Amino acid sequence: MIAERSTIVTxxxxxxxxxxTAVDEVSxxxxxxxxxxxxxxxxxxxTTTIRMMLGLLTPTSGNVEVLGVPVLEQPEAIRSRVxxxxxxxxxxxxxTVLQNLRFYGTAYGLSNDGLNQQIDRALQMAGLEGRESIRTHELSGGWRQRLALGAAILHEPEVLFLDEPTAGVDPLSRRDFWELLYQLVADGVTVFVTTHYMDEAEHCHRLALLQRGQIIASGSPDEMRNQGMHGQVLEIESSDSARAVKVLRAAKTEGRLPLxxxxxxxxxxxxxxxxVESLQDALALELKRSEIESGRMAVIEPSLEDVFIAYMRD
Amino acid sequence: MSLRHIFAVVRKEIQHILRDRSTFVLVLLAPTAMMVLMSYALTVDIQHVPIAVLDYDRSPTSRNFVQQITAGDDLDLYAQVSSMEEIEVLLMRGEIKVALVLAPGFASDIRSMRGMPLQIIIDGTEPQSGAFAVEHVGWRAEEFLNQALSAQMGALGVTQGISQPIDLRVRAWYNPSLKPRVDMIPGLISMVLGFPALSVALTLAHEREHGTLEQLMATPITRTELLLGKMIPYVLVGLVNVIIIPLLAMLLFRIPFNGNFIVFFLLSAVFLFAILGMGLVIGVFMKTQPAALALSFLLIFFPGFFMTGIFFPIASMPEVMRLEALGLPGTHYAIITRGVFLPGVGLDVLWPYGVMLAGLGVIFLGIAGLFFRKRLG
Structure with missing residues (x-):
């Protein structure tokens, strides 16, 4: 039942x-x-998980289904659909840009008009029209990333697997890239994306947080915010924040403050x-004792980064 | 198996070869360059070997002999010495390779037909120059003796019924002028065609290093399609060399091509299939390009030199080596090239070697396909 409705089940x-153990009981x-x-x-x-989901790596144990296909038994059956x-x-x-697109298109079984049409679409999506004969090493990081995405969707896959697609790309290009992903999702594509950028988590519908091969939390960004935090977040301005962190951590471990x-x-x-609101004076005093001036203090909405750090510390 | 998939890989590989100048050079020009360089380097005739002479006889006859022996381009008189110690010093310094010692009574021994009291000392660390000198001196000495004999007979008034005391005539078949080059070049072709095999091993390792192999494995292209697609362009490149190299051999070195070119071309294609299969095996097992390069030298070029009978006859190898040589495509191909070039033999004689090569190719491709799967985990 679940396998029929779900795009990916592990x-x-x-x-x-x-x-x-690289991946440990991940479901x-x-x-x-x-x-x-x-x-x-x-x-x-x-990456190890993504490779197993694509049938490129055999799991030690466990199961993967993509689009209802048992990947372990029939890895070839999903190739043209993802x-x-x-x-x-x-x-x-x-x-060149065109040679790359033509190769991947042909590799996915496209030919003639279908191939040309899809190549045009990919060029348009990547914004590389008119630059077909540039060799790809001459493109900057953001362009290459969009071109690689274009090459990955030539055959109109139902599911897209992206392994750290925005690593090493400038923030503006990263935002453009996510715009493209939203377009694809609007067209009905399911996207599985890995990242180590915490801020990108906000872009996802649902998340799993992985640490040392285990999923330590999962859910929508909002769910994770609500479940993951014990307490509230207080943001403090200070004259020397790096030292302030050390001082307050010491106060925590020595049991002087319940942080x-x-x-x-x-x-x-x-x-x-x-x-945390009632601790403001105690915190200011603790900092002052180490000759750190504390400025504005405010209770704020936790960001996902706060949440993840809280999870990972647990 | 989809032809479209194979075609996609073939076209991509050809684009790589054409785009990347270093691959282009390595694959198309290097074989030709190697061929020309190696055939000169390996077959330079030995000339101008420096010798020292210690003449204890000091007679007109002995001086005459020394003059005759050093007259040509073969041996150069480096020094006239007066003691064995001097010879040793010159040999140690490497200034001479050969020394001749003419014993006292050199002239009188010849005159009384007791022979020629001549000692040849050679530098054993350079046996080729030494062997050459011994041969050359022996030959000149015979000539000298014959002349002396005739002169003596003439002086006695005998002019008829004299035959030369020594009359040996050697004829080398297929290679009448006995230039080493002629023998080397057909053998060299088999080594030169190792370059496409090296390239195919490198491209596979390159894709692994750059992560494109992983991307490829996620496409519907199967492993067999990928391996075949990688092999085909290099078979084509190899065949270009198969045409260029015999032309070079004929035009540049005037080596006769006595056989049937179609037969040679077909058997070369089979050889390329086998050696490229070997290249693929290397590419499958080695994770980086330097490793693939090193193993290619070990498995393709090194045995190509020493184990395929190009330089050393296989018959003189120990049993184990002979068995190993059978598993190397170069062994069979060296026999084929030599046979086609010089005696001009045809398929009727060469077919077993063609069959061996085809079999080796299938085995290599099988091994590559089998382990390729596992190497990706």
Whole structure:
């Protein structure tokens, strides 16, 4: 039943490399037409999971179904129905934009008019019209990323797997890229995307947070905000935020202040605690004792980054 | 198996070859350049070997002999010395490769027909110059003795019924002038065609290094289609060389091409299939280009030099090596090229080697396909 309605189902996926467990009992469901984010630091098992979902890597144990197809038994059956953009720029640098698109189009079985039509669409989407004969190594990061996306959707896949598609791309290009993803989702494509940028999590419909191969939290951004926090977030301006973090953490471990966590947040300090508003004076005093001037203090809505840090500390 | 998929890979590989100048050079020009360079380097005739002479006889006859022996381009008189110690010093310094010692009584021994008291000392660290000198001196000495004999006979008034005391006539079949080049070039072709195999190993490792292989594996292109698609362009490139190299051999080195070119072309295609299969095996097992390069030298070029009978006859190898040589495409192809070029033999004789090559190709491709799957995990 679930397999029919869900685009992707993974059950207790495990991948061990010798002694090392890269992916540990990972289970999740991706619904049709959503952007599902797989969030976690480098080395947390994101790429390994995506490779198993595509049938490129055999799991040690567990199950994967994509579009109702058991991937372990019939990896070939999903190839033409899914698109994949692997972690590193995966087009041929020495070939031109057009040669790359033509190769991937033909690889996915397109020919003649169908191929030309799709290539035109991809060029238009990537904004590379008129630059077909440029070699891809001459393109900047943002263009390449859009071209790689264009190549991945030539065959109009039902599901798109994107492994850190925006790594190393400037913020403006990242935003453009997400715009493209929204367009695709509007056309009915399901997107599975991994990232280690916390701010990109807000763009996803649902998320799973991965740490050391395990899913430690999942849900929509709002759900995760509500479940993940014990307490509220107080934002503090101070004369020396880096030192302020150290001082407050010391106060926490020595039990002088009942704090959940203390994090540096840009040039500000975020303190999370139950009833944090009433602790403002105590915090100011603690800082003053170490000759740190505290400025404005305000209770704020937690960002997903606050939430994730709270999860990962647990 | 989809022809469209294979075609996609073939076209992409050809685009790579045409785009990337270094691949283009490596694949199309290097074989030709190698061929020309190596055939000169490996077959330079030995000339102007420096020698020292220690003449204890100091007679007109001995001086005459030394003059005759150093008259041509072969041996150069580097020094006249007066003791064995001097010879040793010159040999140690590497200034001479060969020394001749003419014993006292050199002239009288010849006159009384007791022979020629001559000692040749050679530098054993350079056996080729030494062997050449021994041969050359021996030959000149015979000539000298014959002349001396005739002169003596003439002086005695005998002019008829004298035959030369030594009359040896050597004829080398198929290669009448016995230039080493003629023998080398057909063998060299088999090595030169190792370059496409190296390239195919490198392209596979390159795709693995750059992550494009992973992207490829996610497409509907199957492993067999990918391997075949990678192989075909390099078979074509190899066949271009198969046409260029015999032309070079004929025009530049005046080596006769006595066989049937179609037969040679067909058997070369089979050889390329086998050697490229080997290249694919290397590419499948090696994760990086340097590793693929190193293994290619070990498996393609090194045995090509030493184990395929180009330089050393296989018959003189130990049993184990001979078996190994059978598994190397170059062994069979060296026999084919030599046979087609010089005696001009045809398929009736060469077919077993063609069959061996085809079999090796199938085995290599099978191994590549089998392990390619596993290497991606």
């Amino acid at each position: 059950e207790n996926l495990v991948k061990r490399f010798g002694e090392f 999740f469901i991706v619904h049709p037409g959503e952007i599902f984010g797989f969030l976690g630091p480098n080395g947390s098992g994101k 698109g994949y953009m692997s972690q590193h720029f995966s087009l041929y640098n020495d070939l 959940e966590s203390v994090e540096l947040y840009g040039s500000l300090v975020h303190v999370i605690a139950e009833g």
